[in-house]
Amino acid sequence: MARLFDRVLAYGPRVSLYDLQEAHLHVLDRNEDGTAARKHAERLQDPETIRSAKAIRPPGGGLKVDEWKQATVVSADNVVRYLAEFQIGEDDLNAMLANIAVVPAYEHMFVEARCIGPGMLAGASAFGWSVKRENDANGGWLMTAELVLEWRKGNPIGPIAMLHWRLDERGRCVADETSKPLTQAQFPESPDLPGALGNLCESFLMMADGATGVLLMTLGMMHCKNVQTSVMKPEVKQSQRHQRRHGNPLTRYHVLDVRPVTRALDTDGDAKRDGIGAALHRCRGHFKTFRPDAPLFGKLTGQYWWNAHQRGDRRNGAIKAAYRVHPPTGDGVGVVYEGRLAELLPTSGTAEEISSDRSAHAKAAHDAIQDQLAAALEQAGLTPLRPAPHEPQYDLAWQRGNELWIAEVKSTTASNEIRQVRAAIGQVLHYRSELGTADRVVRAAIATEHPVNDATLIEACRTASIVLTSPPEFGHFIRAHSDRAQDSAFIDETN
Known part of the structure; x- marks a missing residue:
């Protein structure tokens, strides 16, 4: 066919012009405007009108x-x-x-x-x-x-x-x-x-x-x-x-x-019963990208239609609010982070050209680390945030009680580790100063592609109360500091 x-x-x-006028006749016929359609059709039969309109x-x-x-x-x-x-x-x-x-x-x-x-x-x-x-x-x-x-x-x-x-x-x-x-x-x-x-x-x-x-x-x-x-x-x-x-x-x-998609919106969102608008907000269907370094179920990569709300806990409220393009969080810090679109399209160029493009590799590594940290936060029941346009441009943030965590993400190699971490230290100290208030404690973290080896950098971060972490440690880091935040909140409530 x-x-x-x-x-x-x-x-x-x-x-x-003749083609468009002929199309307009179809519109008049479809609208059942008989008088207008008849007059328009008569004009289109005139030889001079046809000639001039086609020109x-x-x-x-x-x-x-x-x-x-x-x-x-x-x-x-x-x-x-x-x-x-x-x-x-x-x-x-x-x-x-x-x-x-x-x-x-x-x-x-x-x-x-x-x-x-x-x-x-x-x-x-x-x-x-x-x-x-x-x-x-x-x-x-x-x-x-x-x-x-x-x-x-x-x-x-x-x-x-x-x-x-x-x-x-x-x-x-x-x-x-x-x-x-x-x-x-x-x-x-x-x-x-x-x-x-x-x-x-x-x-x-x-x-x-x-x-x-x-x-x-x-x-x-x-x-x-x-x-x-x-x-x-x-x-x-x-x-x-x-x-x-x-x-x-x-x-x-x-x-x-x-x-x-139809099944997801109908089964999870009751679209046929409540309408597509309610289903979308309830279901929040969206696309997620899984890369080889962080595959879905340990083996699947690519982009999927994802219904993130099916978890019967308090995160549902935050997810519903996040359906807007720039959703604000509860106290006005950040907007909900939803991942980056890396490796969506086939890369042009030869393999040699691609492998030699260091800046492209660094950006892809940065995005992958950022997505992995966001995924670890979601798994721990926290909402990853990205900066609103008027805020300091940190990479990721999240809240636990009265604590606001700010993270700077850096791709690292053996040759650039000192330069990258030094820059990150300055950035997170600035973010911490800018976002701290009397009612909010701001804590800082630096997420690097590989664990930091330089002893002086490790000591500098410890002295400045900056947490160093990398992808293998994300889950442990989040759990440890979440438990500490819960203990602090309990002590505050009992005092």
Whole structure:
């Protein structure tokens, strides 16, 4: 069966004023506005109107076929059904998207789906996004996506808009103060009649707003190992027939099985009973990344759909509060740390180039240590925190009673141990001074990649009441100091 992607390659997307006006007729018909539709149809039958309207189009050479052929095609039909089943509103969708990684898994993708339900996406029958990913010089990624709509099979129209997103280092959309992803939109324009194409395309994009949510949800689910992706190969004879007619064989495409997510939200969050919004806050479905140095269950690595709340203790409250993009903690220190997105995408370059990039290795080691410490804190029943924008930029923090712990994380080698730990000592002393109050005791820790060997550094940290720790010791360190904090709290209460 031919997908929208195959039809775009076969017929090419069109975006003249006539194409857009013809699409507008479909919208009027779908809205059952008979009088307006009849008048509009009569105008489109006038030969002069047709000629002039077809001449008004954006400049450019049209579809870059060679570039499109490199795209990985993904069917989002199951994502559309999933969103429709739970009747997810805009606020619920924004809440979900604020906490998932949506960086495209491939440099060039085409994400498409058939429309479900009357009036969906301006009454179109199918839509597709041509998605590109590139590295951002400031960290993270830049993502662009061009929208193609199809009202009548074999007549794709577009791109009607190009949307731009900036993604942070964890692959999440950078959001504004309302927690909505920041986007910029560009619309096709004709130099002969400025505004004619853009105004119509903008109205179609507004009516097709649900297509954006489908795209982002699809990209997010593709990173989840327990959301299966199957490759569908077209039937050989159909593909050969299509190639004879159009010059290209039918494209194989990926299909997402979203049933694990549906089961999680329904079973753990009672989504069908209470609605998807309540389920999301109760279930807090999100993605977690497990690396080879800290695998899930001792053997599994990669990104998973994770329901962290299934632990019947007081942490549930903190986890619910953490569903916002920048959730504050109880006394205004930090926001909940949710891990970093390291090793999400295949690394470009040869193995020799990658191994020689010391700064990249140091950053990856730093992120891995930080995630391991956060995981150890969660296992101990504590909530790991990262700094709010206005706070000193420590790596991790957590609270136990009236104690606030601040940790600085350092990747270390035999040659840089002294330099790294010296820098960390200065940092944690500054953090301790900045965050200490009459009602809060601030304690400091330095987490290093390897145990510190230099005796003078060990003595300097002991004298300054700074705890040195490393990944093999994280559990013991947290338990020991948690027990001490509990003993201190008991003594305070009995005095």
